[in-house]
Amino acid sequence: MNSGPKLTGATRLYAIIGDPIVQVRSPEVYTEQFVALGVNAVLIPAHVPAKMFDTVIPALLALANLDGLLVTVPFKVRMLPFATRLSTSATIVGAINAMRREADGSWSGDMFDGIGFVRAAERKGERLRGRRVLLFGAGGAGSAIACALADAGVSSIRIVDPDSGRVRDLIGRLHKTFAACDIAPAGLDRGDVDMIVNASPVGMQPGDGMPGAVGQLTPDTLVGDVVISDSPTPLIEHATRHGCPTVTGRDLHAGQSEAIMGFFVPASRPIGRSLS
Amino acid sequence: MNSGPKLTGATRLYAIIGDPIVQVRSPEVYTEQFVALGVNAVLIPAHVPAKMFDTVIPALLALANLDGLLVTVPFKVRMLPFATRLSTSATIVGAINAMRREADGSWSGDMFDGIGFVRAAERKGERLRGRRVLLFGAGGAGSAIACALADAGVSSIRIVDPDSGRVRDLIGRLHKTFAACDIAPAGLDRGDVDMIVNASPVGMQPGDGMPGAVGQLTPDTLVGDVVISDSPTPLIEHATRHGCPTVTGRDLHAGQSEAIMGFFVPASRPIGRSLS
Numbered sequence: 001m002n003s004g005p006k007l008t009g010a011t012r013l014y015a016i017i018g019d020p021i022v023q024v025r026s027p028e029v030y031t032e033q034f035v036a037l038g039v040n041a042v043l044i045p046a047h048v049p050a051k052m053f054d055t056v057i058p059a060l061l062a063l064a065n066l067d068g069l070l071v072t073v074p075f076k077v078r079m080l081p082f083a084t085r086l087s088t089s090a091t092i093v094g095a096i097n098a099m100r101r102e103a104d105g106s107w108s109g110d111m112f113d114g115i116g117f118v119r120a121a122e123r124k125g126e127r128l129r130g131r132r133v134l135l136f137g138a139g140g141a142g143s144a145i146a147c148a149l150a151d152a153g154v155s156s157i158r159i160v161d162p163d164s165g166r167v168r169d170l171i172g173r174l175h176k177t178f179a180a181c182d183i184a185p186a187g188l189d190r191g192d193v194d195m196i197v198n199a200s201p202v203g204m205q206p207g208d209g210m211p212g213a214v215g216q217l218t219p220d221t222l223v224g225d226v227v228i229s230d231s232p233t234p235l236i237e238h239a240t241r242h243g244c245p246t247v248t249g250r251d252l253h254a255g256q257s258e259a260i261m262g263f264f265v266p267a268s269r270p271i272g273r274s275l276s
Numbered sequence: 277m278n279s280g281p282k283l284t285g286a287t288r289l290y291a292i293i294g295d296p297i298v299q300v301r302s303p304e305v306y307t308e309q310f311v312a313l314g315v316n317a318v319l320i321p322a323h324v325p326a327k328m329f330d331t332v333i334p335a336l337l338a339l340a341n342l343d344g345l346l347v348t349v350p351f352k353v354r355m356l357p358f359a360t361r362l363s364t365s366a367t368i369v370g371a372i373n374a375m376r377r378e379a380d381g382s383w384s385g386d387m388f389d390g391i392g393f394v395r396a397a398e399r400k401g402e403r404l405r406g407r408r409v410l411l412f413g414a415g416g417a418g419s420a421i422a423c424a425l426a427d428a429g430v431s432s433i434r435i436v437d438p439d440s441g442r443v444r445d446l447i448g449r450l451h452k453t454f455a456a457c458d459i460a461p462a463g464l465d466r467g468d469v470d471m472i473v474n475a476s477p478v479g480m481q482p483g484d485g486m487p488g489a490v491g492q493l494t495p496d497t498l499v500g501d502v503v504i505s506d507s508p509t510p511l512i513e514h515a516t517r518h519g520c521p522t523v524t525g526r527d528l529h530a531g532q533s534e535a536i537m538g539f540f541v542p543a544s545r546p547i548g549r550s551l552s
Contacts, residue, residue: 004280004311007303009292009321016285021341027283035280044320045285047340059335064323065297 005035005042012041013065014264017057017079018072021047026070026257033261041067041265050074057082061107068264069099076111076140083109088151092173093143098260110263113141114148116256117197117224120247123255126222129153134186134193136211137200138166141226145199146170150178158186158193160212161200191215196235197224203233210234217242226252281311281318288317289341290540293333293355294348297323302346302533309537317343317541326350333358337383344540345375352387352416359385364427368449369419374536386539389417390424392532393473393500396523399531402498405429410462410469412487413476414442417502421475422446426454434462434469436488437476467491472511473500479509486510493518502528 005011016026022045030043048056053075060066061082071079076095080086083099084106090096096109121128131154135146138161146157157174161167167185174183190213202211204227214235217223223239228249232240239246281287292302298321306319324332329351336342337358347355352371356362359375360382366372372385397404407430411422414437422433433450437443443461450459466489478487480503490511493499499515504525508516515522 004282006280007307007318007320009300009303010298011303011321013320013322019340022286024285027285027287031283042283042318042320044283044289044318045287045341046289049338049340052335052338056335056338059328059332062325062328062332064295064325065321 003032003035005031006040007042008040010040011065012039012067013063014041014043014068014070015046015060015066016043016070016072017046017048017060017075019048019050019053019074021045024072029257030070030261030264033257034265037261037265039265043070048075053078061101067101070260071097071099079109083107085109087111088177089114089144089147092147092170092177093140095140095144098263100263111144111147112256112259112263113226113252114144114146114151115259116252116254117145117226117247118148118152118255119259120251120255121222121224124245124247124251126245126247128195128222130155131195131222132193133157133195133197134160134190134214136160136196136198136202137226138163138170139199142199143170143173145197145224145226146174146183147178149197150174150181150183154181154195156182156184156193158184158190160186189215194218194220195222195224196239197226198233198235199226201227203227203229203235208234210238214238217244219243222247224252225249228253279308279311281307282316283318284316286316287341288315288343289339290317290319290344290346291322291336291342292319292346292348293322293324293336293351295324295326295329295350297321297348300348302348305533306346306537306540309533310541313537313541315541319346324351329354337377343377346536347373347375355385359383361385363387364453365390365420365423368423368446368453369416371416371420374539376539387420387423388532388535388539389502389528390420390422391535392528392530393421393502393523394424394428394531395535396527396531397498397500400521400523400527402521402523404471406431407471407498408469409433409471409473410436410466410490412436412472412474412478413502414439414446415475418475419446419449421473421500421502422450422459423454425473426450426457426459430457430471432458432460434460434466436462465491470494470496471498471500472515473502474509474511475502477503479503479505479511484510486514490514493520495519498523500528501525504529 087110224247363386366387500523
């Protein structure tokens with residue numbers, strides 16, 4: 001390795017909080033970006049035992065040289081009360097995956113799962129404004145993506161989820177902020193869309209099929225899937241067969257880390273903006 | 277830089293705790309050694325505001341991937357109650373400058389200011405056993421060095437400090453553990469020694485002279501000074517003029533970091549051992 005950070009007494013700290021933590025790739029990805037930007041900072045893994053979370057977090061936030069946190073399983077919801085303020089996305093999703101210390105010492109919480117998807121689509125030159133979206137999944141990822149897509153100006157979102165109460169709740173939360181977007185549960189006819197996103201876990205297990213009925217695809221249909229896998233998911237495979245542009249789980253992750261770096265180190269932000 | 281660490285989710289953490297923290301060099305020194313040893317670990321600076329110390333430390337110790345701490349100003353004494361057990365050196369000095377997580381999750385506290393001096397002298401090929409020592413300073417550094425010298429088998433220690441109560445207290449604490457060593461306040465006659473150590477702050481300020489009367493030096497007299505300075509301290513200069521072997525503050529620091537690396541990563545320990 002020839003581009004590791006040089007730690008000094010002046011090094012600023014960022015940490016990813018999780019339990020377990022060994023599986024995370026953020027320390028490598030973000031630290032490399034800090035080095036590339038010439039920022040004297042590292043992102044360290046912080047293994048916070050779940051039962052200690054509520055006592056450890058305030059202490060970490062008190063470290064005067066800690067400037068930001070990434071939050072992963074199982075803490076994205078439990079982190080909410082520790083933020084001084086929340087972005088629109090974090091409020092609607094009801095979870096945080098990144099926190100930043102502001103100049104006055106307060107902490108801003110945000111949720112980048114959705115903006116990561118939007119950023120990845122933009123990177124591929126895809127227009128989102130005016131799109132008619134079919135979205136599978138109304139959980140954390142689905143909520144975040146719905147929020148980011150509404151913010152990006154899609155004209156309609158139709159949502160599929162086996163839990164109809166969860167769909168109604170999400171639509172209620174989205175309507176308050178994004179009144180101009182036509183958001184509703186998906187009906188049986190799923191033909192009138194030009195964008196399909198899977199934000200459900202279907203596709204993670206070998207042998208999984210499509211997340212649900214998707215109607216006829218054309219080469220204009222933009223297809224996304226949050227599932228990260230070595231081989232294309234059934235939905236991405238189906239889209240590729242029809243000549244559709246795609247956004248994969250890996251694309252989303254890359255878009256997300258770009259967006260979070262812009263949040264952590266605002267001067268580094270190349271394009272776009274964080275939600276709210 | 278071409279030897280920086282590669283941070284991953286599996287990276288183990290060590291931290292130096294201080295307030296302020298930007299001036300410390302340990303993150304660079306120790307992280308380079310972890311890299312050289314092929315250990316996936318970094319030593320990060322942790323700026324703990326002094327007023328938050330008692331709440332932040334238990335939380336840091338709860339991080340499951342934190343394996344060790346260095347402790348610097350102003351926390352060496354305040355860290356004592358957070359150790360599960362103390363070394364002889366930490367007990368006698370009444371302060372900790374390094375803590376290590378044991379396999380059972382408990383924390384061992386140690387004080388390496390003195391062992392660092394002994395290690396540095398050994399590196400220069402100097403015998404300590406049987407030496408007759410004149411020691412200036414009975415504070416933290418002086419206590420630690422007296423303890424390490426007694427443990428290394430010097431035959432006598434004569435101590436000079438303007439605070440005679442502090443000298444008596446230190447001698448009382450040392451006697452309990454090192455009964456075979458002849459330890460007493462220095463008298464007016466300082467001729468009968470073959471080792472002189474300055475562990476007082478005299479020599480830190482430009483214009484400082486010798487820490488006190490030192491009698492006649494011979495080329496056999498080993499002379500040490502804890503003061504770190506760019507040009508030789510008056511005592512080191514005096515010793516060099518008389519052809520004496522010397523141990524400087526920088527030598528002590530190098531010996532200390534070698535000893536602490538052996539404490540943090542026992543397999544890396546090249547020679548010697550930690551006190552107790």
